[in-house]
Amino acid sequence: MKDIMTLEELAEYLRVSERTVYDWANKGKIPGGKIGTSWRFKRDDIENWVNQKLSPRLQPVTSNAPSISSVLLPEKTVLLDCTTKDEALNALINLCSDIPGLSGRKELAEAVFKREKLMSTGIGLSIAVPHVRLNSVNEIHMAFAVNKSGIEDYESLDNIPVRILVLIVAGKNQHAAYIQLLSRIAGLLKNEILRERLYNCKSSKEIYDILIEGDKKS
Template identity: 50%
Template sequence: MHEIMTIEEVAEYLRVSERTVYDWAQKGDLPGGKLGTTWRFKRSDVENWVNSRISQQTPSKKKGMTSSATLTAERILILDECDKDTVLRNLVDLLAETPFVHNRDELLKGIFAREELMSTGIGFGVGVPHVRIDSVSDLVMAVAVSKKPISGYSSLDNQPVQIVCMLAARSDQHAKYIRTLSGVSNRLKDAAVRKAIIEADDPAFIHSQLFGE
């Protein structure tokens, strides 16, 4: 994906209609500009805009991440060293074992298609690969923690990624999906939490750190 994006590419990345992207751009909500009569957007500006919008929302424990359903300790991997593709495939396999994912290959394809648009390394050592597809019946999450930086995983701040939280949701679960992404992002902005998670050898402890339990 080029650094300069079209309306169609931004719509695909944000999982909204092209008309919605056009309206946001016209109102000045979404950073972009016209080259002649055609809208163009910088990939980094769109990514920063998304992260800013997510971070502005305050997650509610009742309405946001529900630890017992969204993530269990059994879906937390602790790795010594790994590359990005292997981490993503391992997390997809974990999610495919849940009753919420009905097509493993479609989930894998969706995750990698999302990464081709733009890396989901959001900064401060965290990656959040995510997708909404019809073959997922409810939002579900898996996590990988690597003791060493994950090779090949680029991020907005160029810092090495060591914590990867993968989210898969049903296509119409926009609100729950955004709240959960926001909850993950806000929780992992805490350097002490990240340090505790990376140093931990117990999935149950990592689970408690992610959810502030």
């Protein structure tokens, strides 16, 4: 990527429309400046902005952050063998389609894919954390998957294929707990040894046990 990007180049990089980038720039929602009448964006500024938007590990974790064991059920943990991003996301959505309050699978699927179109939730290190907040949901719910091979088309920040996916669904009024859980998960999965153990799992139970063990130690 160039050190200085045009509006068109930035739109392609972020996978959003040029109109969206233009609106963000005019409203001061994205770092950039005008040279004459044309918008220009510095690569370093954009990468920092993207990291702040997508990397929950940058948020501090407090002592009252929800534990993974309090949110993740064994039956919501799965070993997948998907080849595409959409296939993996749909598998996670299926696991969470019975969340109390949801009008049905369609409501969750629309929210997840709408969020994904805004910007990829692949945060790097082979990890993706799709996450949504819905008015119809009153508690935080989570599904966790390890894919047998890397998902090439996930378009993560570091372009590394995704193997670990965590879907988090929360209520609109649960912002603080939601952010803290995102941070806790990202912090745990930064551990390279733990990730390697997850990659080598042969069953959903193994995945769940390793996660809970790691969470208790963190």
